Amino acid sequence: MLLRLAPKLRTRSRDDSRDILDTQQGVREPDILIRLTSVNKRKQTEIVYNFKTGVYEVVREDDPLLHILTLPSRIVHTSEMPPRKHQHRPVILHTLDSEAEECAQVSRREMEELYDGVVSREELARIDSQPNPFNFSERVSQTTRLTQKNLAIQTQSPPSTTFSINVGLWDIYHAYKEDYIKVLDRELEMEREKEKERERERGPTKPKRTLDPIVLPSPQPRETFVREYLNLPGLPLAARIIERMVNQNIYDDISQDFKYWEDGGDEFRPLEGSLLPLWKFHHDKSRSLIVSDVCWSPIYPDLFAAAYTAGDIGGPEGTGMLCLYTLKNPATPERVFHTPCGILSLQFHPKHGSLVAAGWSDGTVVTYDFRSAISPVIIPSITTAGKHLLPVIQVRWVQTEPGEDLSFFSVALDGRVTQWHLHASALYHTDILDFNIVDQLTASLAAHDREFLEGVATCIAFKPDDESVLLMGVDTGVLFQCCTTSATHSLFRYPAHTSPVRRVTWNTHHRRVFLSCSIDWTIKIWLQHSRSPLVVLDLGSAVAGVTWSPYSSSVFVAVTDEGRVHVYDLFLRKCRPLCVQSLVQRRRVAATCVAFNPFHPIILVGGEKGHLIALKLSPNLRKPHKDAKGADAQQLQEIELCKMERLIATANKG
Missing domain, CATH: 2.130.10.10 (YVTN repeat-like/Quinoprotein amine dehydrogenase)
Structure with missing residues (x-):
């Protein structure tokens, strides 16, 4: 079965006018032939997902409709074409579009013969003036494109296990606190990186002066010192035990x-105390x-x-x-x-x-x-x-x-x-x-x-x-x-x-x-x-x-x-x-x-x-x-x- 599509000429630009002049001089564009066949050469291992049963099924050879419907569309949308009539269109273009009009008339006659007694001519003309309904889609009507898999590479689903745990208010609170501390650590690390970049941009620093042996540098803040140098597991408990031992020796x-x-x-003093x-x-x-x-x-x-x-x-x-x-x-x-x-x-x-x-x-x-x-x-x-x-x-x-x-x-x-x-x-x-x-x-x-x-x-x-x-x-x-x-x-x-x-x-x-x-x-x-x-x-x-x-x-x-x-x-x-x-x-x-x-x-x-x-x-x-x-x-x-x-x-x- 062959389907002939007449070339439609565009008249919205200077290049389109040049194409029309070429057509007038006898140079015609080749006809576009689309061959529709029911012969479907497929591998025996091709499968497709069935939403009704929920499993993948082998594609049968006697289903030619699947190949036709999954073809990518190459039909030009009619909304992209120029209007058939325009009040400011040059007169010369009316003479150059005769062949296209003849093709359109032949198509209309075929449609009238096919739908004679079923649809009136006015209704056919209205339908023909609308955008191509076969190439029109809305977001709500779109479905997922079926991805085909090879039966030979299909595997079993991975094993699953059931995991359960009791979570209380304090667990959630401590989890949030730990996450908050991690965020603070990341922010501090980013600040240090930015500071290092600024120092590199400034260039080499001046040599530091030697400190007088009597003058001591300012001590590092306690929080920074604890965060950087005392981040050791078990250290607070050990320090507390040592502190108590020292105090018990003192007192x-x-x-x-x-x-x-x-x-x-x-x-x-039987009736007195202290x-x-x-x-x-x-x-x-x-x-x-x-x-x-x-x-x-x-x-x-x-x-x-x-x-x-x-x-x-x-x-x-x-x-x-x-x-x-x-x-x-x-x-x-x-x-x-x-x-x-x-x-x-x-x-x-x-x-x-x-x-x-x-x-x-x-x-x-x-x-x-x-x-x-x-x-x-x-x-x-x-x-x-x-x-x-x-x-x-x-x-x-x-x-x-x-x-x-x-x-x-x-x-x-x-x-x-x-x-x-x-x-x-x-x-x-x-x-x-x-x-x-x-x-x-x-x-x-x-x-x-x-x-x-x-x-x-x-x-x-x-x-x-x-x-x-x-x-x-x-x-x-x-x-x-x-x-x-x-x-x-x-x-x-x-x-x-x-x-x-x-x-x-x-x-x-x-x-x-x-x-x-x-x-x-x-x-x-x-x-x-x-x-x-x-x-x-x-x-x-x-x-x-x-x-x-x-x-x-x-x-x-x-x-x-x-x-x-x-x-x-x-x-x-x-x-x-x-x-x-x-x-x-x-x-x-x-x-x-x-x-x-x-x-x-x-x-x-x-x-x-x-x-x-x-x-x-x-x-x-x-x-x-x-x-x-x-x-x-x-x-x-x-x-x-x-x-x-x-x-x-x-x-x-x-």
């Missing part, structure tokens, strides 16, 4: 006293700050955290600091974190030793995760998510079930007692009480209880065996006991003090006994649901802090603003302390906080001017009960309960 006498010191004078000063902890920038709070780690016996602030609560704002210290290296803190404002309170999580919650003087509550040695994970509260408006006085963690979000409570001077839930990388709050919104709080209370809600909460404490029971101290001097799980927040009022309550804490052995201290110079021991105190003690000065002993139900330690430490044992003597000792003998240093180590008989006392000291109790201050020798844990617990029950019975008789 060997103090380490021996911490382990083996016993005051021989206690044998001649405190032995051990280490003094300080930082270069802590001299101008006040130690606002200290807290021992409940997991690591030698680790504790200290919070620093620039001034008293409500005073001028300033920078703050959070330091992690260890008894193995008292010369310098392990970690130091500077804050734009003072830190007033902090506490370790009771189960997760790397988590610390802190309250700032601007009303922000922050959680620190110290598991990363490079940079800790810090999650602060934000203004749009319940941030306190005034300084946060105290923060306290609560126990949660496995799988639940970690939770802690905070109390601030804006009158709110708020519960915070640590979820992923954000803190979500729930206000438990708000002393400023009296109408909302008293709506669910009885008429005789509405007059109790006055002042602002200053401290909180949760009952050890039932954390739904919350004890709050108020700046008016009263104590409130409420239930955090109840919608009505039923309150029980204790008429405790005449001045703001600074600290309230539950007994670690007898779960119904707690004590409170205040600026009115007094410490009071209370029995739950009793409006009259069991014991009232006057220390002669404003009490800054108080804490129960972890090894005895009757021993507690209190510090005053005058810098004196008072140690009481209510089982041996209620009226007077067993020990009263000043922190510094030569000058007066005001004490601000105290904390008992849960593993060793030592206490930490913090004060102004960055003063932070560890003290060890003498044998009389930690003397066990006569029946405690050889007793197991259950028997020791019963002995401690009996000691406190005896105190309760004696107080009730009085």
Whole structure:
């Protein structure tokens, strides 16, 4: 089958006119012949992909249509041809185009004979004037060109394996941090290369002058030195171990006293004891700050955290600091974190030793995760998510079930007692009480209880065996006991003090006994649901802090603003302390906080001017009960309960 295509002449340029003149003189272009055949000579190994079955199939010889459809098109698009008629076309061109017109007329007659009775002449003329539909394609109608493969070189698909791993939030965070560090390293390397290129462009540098032997060159920055010369695996751990060994050799006498010191004078003074000063902890920038709070780690016996602030609560704002210290290296803190404002309170999580919650003087509550040695994970509260408006006085963690979000409570001077839930990388709050919104709080209370809600909460404490029971101290001097799980927040009022309550804490052995201290110079021991105190003690000065002993139900330690430490044992003597000792003998240093180590008989006392000291109790201050020798844990617990029950019975008789 032959198909003859008449040559179409172009008249848009001077070259086209020359071609037309050549045609007029008798020079004709050769006819274009395209032979369409159904004979398809193919190899037996040719295959084509079948989208229906999803596999490659052998091309059959009786399929000539495939070869015809895959031929590249060589037909000239009619849109590229000049118009048939133009009003400005020269007259001579009409005479030269006669042969082309005859060919077009023959083609139209053949089409009319072929589609006679099916399509009208006007419709055929309209179709003929349109662009070639067989060479027209749109982007949406295009398909991928089938690539043919040889059956002999087709191979099996490569083997695959299933890989799975559990990825947590901290893994993703550390991956991003490592990638960020790599990007920084690449940028630094590019900067070095650019600097070297600039130096090469500048040419040879002038010879350096010899330095005077007395004048030393400026030291290299610490970060660059560490990055370039100390990038060795295991070096930080080895350096830390060496540093601790050196410090233990320097403070060997103090380490021996911490382990083996016993005051021989206690044998001649049965009802008196003493405190032995051990280490003094300080930082270069802590001299101008006040130690606002200290807290021992409940997991690591030698680790504790200290919070620093620039001034008293409500005073001028300033920078703050959070330091992690260890008894193995008292010369310098392990970690130091500077804050734009003072830190007033902090506490370790009771189960997760790397988590610390802190309250700032601007009303922000922050959680620190110290598991990363490079940079800790810090999650602060934000203004749009319940941030306190005034300084946060105290923060306290609560126990949660496995799988639940970690939770802690905070109390601030804006009158709110708020519960915070640590979820992923954000803190979500729930206000438990708000002393400023009296109408909302008293709506669910009885008429005789509405007059109790006055002042602002200053401290909180949760009952050890039932954390739904919350004890709050108020700046008016009263104590409130409420239930955090109840919608009505039923309150029980204790008429405790005449001045703001600074600290309230539950007994670690007898779960119904707690004590409170205040600026009115007094410490009071209370029995739950009793409006009259069991014991009232006057220390002669404003009490800054108080804490129960972890090894005895009757021993507690209190510090005053005058810098004196008072140690009481209510089982041996209620009226007077067993020990009263000043922190510094030569000058007066005001004490601000105290904390008992849960593993060793030592206490930490913090004060102004960055003063932070560890003290060890003498044998009389930690003397066990006569029946405690050889007793197991259950028997020791019963002995401690009996000691406190005896105190309760004696107080009730009085």
